[in-house]
Amino acid sequence: MSAMKLAVVGGGSTYTPELVDGLARLGDQLDVAELVLLDPDTERLDVVGGFAQRILDERGATTRLTLTSDRVEAIDGASAVLLQLRVGGQTARAGDESFPLACDCVGQETTGAGGLAKALRTVPVVLDIAETVRQRAAQDAWIVDFTNPVGIVTRALLQEGHRAIGLCNVAIGFQRLFAAWLGVAPDAVLLDHAGLNHLTWIRHVEVAGRDVLPQLLSEHGDDIAERLELPRSLLDRLGAVPSYYLRYYYAHDEVVRELKATGTRAEEVQRIEAELLEMYRDPALVAKPALLEQRGGAYYSEAAVALIASLLGGADHAGAHVANVRNDGHFPFLADDAVIEVPCDVSATGAVARPAESLEPLYAGLVAHVSAYEDLALDAARLGGRDRVCAALLAHPLVGQYDVAETLTDALLAGNRAFLPWATS
Secondary structure (H helix, E strand, C coil): CCCEEEEEECCCCCCHHHHHHHHHHCCCCCCEEEEEEECCCHHHHHHHHHHHHHHHHHCCCCCEEEEECCHHHHHCCCCEEEECCCCCHHHHHHHHHHHHHHHCCCCCCCCHHHHHHHHHHHHHHHHHHHHHHHHHCCCCCEEEECCCCHHHHHHHHHHCCCCEEECCCHHHHHHHHHHHHHCCCHHHEEEEEEEECCEEEEEEEEECCEECHHHHHHHHHHHHHHHHCCCHHHHHHHCCEECHHHHHHHCHHHHHHHHHHHCCHHHHHHHHHHHHHHHHCCCCCCCCCHHHHHHCCCCHHHHHHHHHHHHHCCHHHCEEEEEEEECCCCCCCCCCCCEEEEEEEEECCEEEECCCCCCCHHHHHHHHHHHHHHHHHHHHHHHCCHHHHHHHHHHCCCCCCHHHHHHHHHHHHHHHCCCCCCCCC
């Protein structure tokens, strides 16, 4: 595996030290000669970048770190471009998670009306960046998308013919948790993790050719239910482990009541980010702080490094990863160009979904419903227009009612006009 240049779009994120730490620790998997952090917020980039350099130095890594706000400089010659940007920053996220609550709809940055607002802001920016990748990155460079909503953003990239794959850390989090409970290495645990991004169920957990999910549910079901904030009885009924994002569907009204009473996740994240950035300024800090775990993105670095190594590292690094890829008949009830999140065999030729049993009707109906919404959401993000936004909300299973969709449409557009040139008053 030859040394490469890796560019991170949104390099000023407080997530970035997690990634840098992983690159430094896992250099045997991925030989990165140059890591470029790209961010338009140069003050924040300097803080995060300074801490990133100390992490590299502390671990004795030879990777050269470059900080820039110049997109062409960052992407020029890169073998892989990792997207972790947030258009509008945490202020926009706070809006996404607040305005739906007025209609008694869940406020969340990737689900429902808030997720649509984020998609509308994000897709045009990502497609513009992807054109720079097409023109200036290394031949056959990969775009790895960690930017939410991952399914919609990845679908936009693939529809435009970009070499792109979506990444989420939900699956690797469960894999590491189950491995610890079972007392085995994480790589020994294979998950049948199926659905759409942020809408998945783990139906089997294979260790040495045996499905140990019944054992996990029997021995740790109460712990899993507590982590998901869902009833143990629901897990027993499903016989599966749902993504924690499914709580927004399975306990929607309960979540809305909680958010109205205690505030949104965005408010908590803003506090955590402010504390993290203050910590990053400390020249004595050379290792990622424990507080970073509360920011989210656990095991993000391991997932990203392993995936990019399989895509770019040659035959020795090919492996199985849960990723977001084109459906291409995997789930016959979805369009071929839908993006699904499933275990894939990943190599230098790309990612191929592993054969798996069909989704049960209990899951397939919701997956088909949300996938249809994603199709309309992408249409609205690419083409604009109030009617397209309203149609997407009307199609979402957490909205559905025409009067609610109309009200949410007006609130969404009013709060995002600065990012949507077509959204005139």
